[in-house]
Amino acid sequence: MISVEVDNLSKTYGTVKAVERFSFTAGTQEIVAVAGPDGAGKTSLFRSLCGLIRFDDGRAAISGHDVQRELDRIKPLLGYMPQTFSLYHDLSVEENLRFYAGLFGLNKRTFDTKKESLYLFSGLGPFRNRPAGKLSGGMKQKLALSCALIHDPRILILDEPTTGVDPLSRRQFWDILKELRRAGATIIVSTPYMDEVAQADRAVFMYMGSKLAEGTPAHLAALYQGQVYQVDVEPTSAHLQTFQQIGGIDVRRFGSALHVQVAAGTDIVAVFAALANAGVARENIHPISPGLEDVFIQLMGK
Amino acid sequence: MPPAVVIENLTKRFGDFTAVDDISLTVPPGEIFGFLGANGAGKTTAIRMLCGLLLPTSGRGTVNGFDIFRESEKIKKSIGYMSQKFSLYGDLTGRENLAFYGAVYRLSARRLKDRIAEVISHLDLASFVDRPAGSLPVGWRQRLALGAAILHRPAMLFLDEPTGGVDPVFRRRFWEILYTMADEGTTLFVTTHYMDEAEFCRRISIMHRGRIIEVGNPGALVAKYGQPDLQETFISLISGRENDA
Numbered sequence: 001m002i003s004v005e006v007d008n009l010s011k012t013y014g015t016v017k018a019v020e021r022f023s024f025t026a027g028t029q030e031i032v033a034v035a036g037p038d039g040a041g042k043t044s045l046f047r048s049l050c051g052l053i054r055f056d057d058g059r060a061a062i063s064g065h066d067v068q069r070e071l072d073r074i075k076p077l078l079g080y081m082p083q084t085f086s087l088y089h090d091l092s093v094e095e096n097l098r099f100y101a102g103l104f105g106l107n108k109r110t111f112d113t114k115k116e117s118l119y120l121f122s123g124l125g126p127f128r129n130r131p132a133g134k135l136s137g138g139m140k141q142k143l144a145l146s147c148a149l150i151h152d153p154r155i156l157i158l159d160e161p162t163t164g165v166d167p168l169s170r171r172q173f174w175d176i177l178k179e180l181r182r183a184g185a186t187i188i189v190s191t192p193y194m195d196e197v198a199q200a201d202r203a204v205f206m207y208m209g210s211k212l213a214e215g216t217p218a219h220l221a222a223l224y225q226g227q228v229y230q231v232d233v234e235p236t237s238a239h240l241q242t243f244q245q246i247g248g249i250d251v252r253r254f255g256s257a258l259h260v261q262v263a264a265g266t267d268i269v270a271v272f273a274a275l276a277n278a279g280v281a282r283e284n285i286h287p288i289s290p291g292l293e294d295v296f297i298q299l300m301g302k
Numbered sequence: 303m304p305p306a307v308v309i310e311n312l313t314k315r316f317g318d319f320t321a322v323d324d325i326s327l328t329v330p331p332g333e334i335f336g337f338l339g340a341n342g343a344g345k346t347t348a349i350r351m352l353c354g355l356l357l358p359t360s361g362r363g364t365v366n367g368f369d370i371f372r373e374s375e376k377i378k379k380s381i382g383y384m385s386q387k388f389s390l391y392g393d394l395t396g397r398e399n400l401a402f403y404g405a406v407y408r409l410s411a412r413r414l415k416d417r418i419a420e421v422i423s424h425l426d427l428a429s430f431v432d433r434p435a436g437s438l439p440v441g442w443r444q445r446l447a448l449g450a451a452i453l454h455r456p457a458m459l460f461l462d463e464p465t466g467g468v469d470p471v472f473r474r475r476f477w478e479i480l481y482t483m484a485d486e487g488t489t490l491f492v493t494t495h496y497m498d499e500a501e502f503c504r505r506i507s508i509m510h511r512g513r514i515i516e517v518g519n520p521g522a523l524v525a526k527y528g529q530p531d532l533q534e535t536f537i538s539l540i541s542g543r544e545n546d547a
Contacts, residue, residue: 036469037440037441037467037468037469037470037472038440038467038468038469039439039440039469040469136341136342137341138341163466163467164463164495165341165495166339166340166341166343166495167340167495167497167533167536167537167540168340168536168537168540168541168544169340169341170495171537192466192467193496193498194498195496195497195498195533207469236481237481237485252474252477252478253477253478253481253502254501254502255334255501255502255503255504255519255520255521256504256519256521257521291498293470293498296470297470297471297474300469300470300471
């Protein structure tokens with residue numbers, strides 16, 4: 001069931017086109033990642049979607065309600081976690097939750113039940129009396145998410161929730177998102193990092209306000225045209241220059257190896273022959289799967 | 303040339319809390335070294351000791367050949383620091399920002415002029431260096447921040463998530479610049495939570511609860527632990543130890 005629908009949404013600031021004719025949908029029990037670098041327009045898209053800013057053109061609907069005309073109807077359905085979520089650092093974990101409960105008008109009994117279920121999935125229970133300012137980065141993000149969940153929203157819009165958080169805490173955060181999905185939530189999450197795209201059900205690549213591609217992580221990975229090889233050679237600097245003379249390939253350094261991208265339609269035998277002439281043994285050339293970032297770059301160039 | 307970093311049994315305690323617990327590490331000059339770990343693992347404390355900003359409780363070590371107990375001023379002059387959050391002045395142009403940082407490093411007027419010209423040409427900053435830094439796209443801002451950090455020709459550069467959030471084409475170009483700097487002998491000490499940055503490093507270490515629990519080439523570590531990628535390797539190493547505790 002579609003619960004979020006964005007249709008040709010455009011948002012400009014003066015002459016800057018932040019979002020340009022952008023369309024996508026998200027369904028119940030689905031995690032959709034909106035992936036793109038800083039400045040791609042992710043935050044403007046999310047703010048438009050939550051009714052926080054007015055957009056110029058197009059349409060956005062939450063559970064069938066138009067976000068520009070029926071803001072009061074969508075508010076109780078939405079949980080929004082902005083990039084810099086305001087936690088009160090001097091207040092404890094529980095006091096922060098109580099503050100947000102107050103904003104949404106929860107009574108004491110509802111809050112007491114709700115907070116225990118939030119502690120259960122966030123693992124923050126043992127830290128309930130700790131000031132928010134003394135939490136680790138990962139725990140702060142879990143608290144911010146808990147605050148955004150206080151009113152039982154069905155649709156979650158999370159703007160780069162894991163930026164600056166270590167890999168293990170990020171994994172735990174995503175485990176929580178998957179838990180929420182199982183419970184029936186729709187989750188739209190933005191990220192500049194491709195490893196998070198791989199965890200989502202579907203992803204939308206966003207660049208300079210526009211959509212580059214959309215699909216499951218597997219579908220997006222398959223969009224890559226050509227082949228990528230890892231070539232183990234030392235020193236990489238000297239070989240880089242030699243490889244750059246070979247036609248039809250792109251070379252870049254990657255730690256102690258080189259990555260060679262061979263464009264679709266290039267004569268692979270000629271490339272291998274050129275590598276052999278450059279003194280590279282066959283066993284040092286390994287085909288590797290192109291990453292989502294390779295796909296993103298290829299689409300950017302189109 | 304001495305190693306960029308040699309530390310032996312370095313420890314830092316704050317009261318009862320041991321932030322850095324008996325770490326040893328050698329980094330040769332010109333290496334790109336990734337210093338990884340979970341939030342709160344002790345990375346920041348370790349880096350502050352390496353930068354000469356914090357005295358260790360015990361152990362010994364040198365950075366760029368200078369003793370971390372006795373020659374912190376020399377260490378500070380021999381290193382550069384670049385962060386995502388690195389404060390460029392948004393209202394100043396790129397060139398004015400460079401001049402500002404040159405003055406902070408006390409470069410003479412003549413040398414400053416030469417170095418600004420060199421950095422602009424080397425990092426390809428010419429097309430935007432006369433625009434206010436605040437108006438620049440993230441990728442250009444980061445390249446400018448790198449320029450400010452290397453004006454005084456540091457032997458070693460600390461980079462904190464240098465390419466986080468930058469578009470992937472910019473990121474790859476930025477890394478080409480970093481590789482070239484390393485070829486020319488600058489040691490690069492990178493901290494990041496993102497494995498797609500960590501994989502660009504020649505070697506990495508993983509820190510957990512004040513200790514260095516692994517050091518090696520990223521690919522070799524992935525192979526050693528039989529994991530699909532560096533991300534999984536990191537998570538399995540850290541979470542395995544979390545469960546022990």
